[in-house]
């Protein structure tokens with residue numbers, strides 16, 4: 001890499017142009033990579049918040065995707081599969 005040639009003017013414009021173009025390209029590529037990263041982060045965020053689910057038609061304003069269990073109030077399962085269900089029903093005595 002011998003680009004530092006003081007005094008030589010021939011082709012310096014082309015060299016400068018190439019350098020600018022290369023810099024612009026790298027900048028754009030970096031920007032794209034950054035945007036893609038941001039998109040992935042947002043997707044992960046949305047998935048964690050429950051905005052993106054396999055079967056969420058976004059019904060209502062408070063569509064959270066993951067429904068809270070009616071028995072224990074926890075997310076991730078419903079009243080049918082609640083681990084607290086048996087305890088709750090057994091506690092009735």
Ligand SMILES: [Zn+2]
Nearest residue numbers: 069071072082
């Ligand atoms: Zn539960």
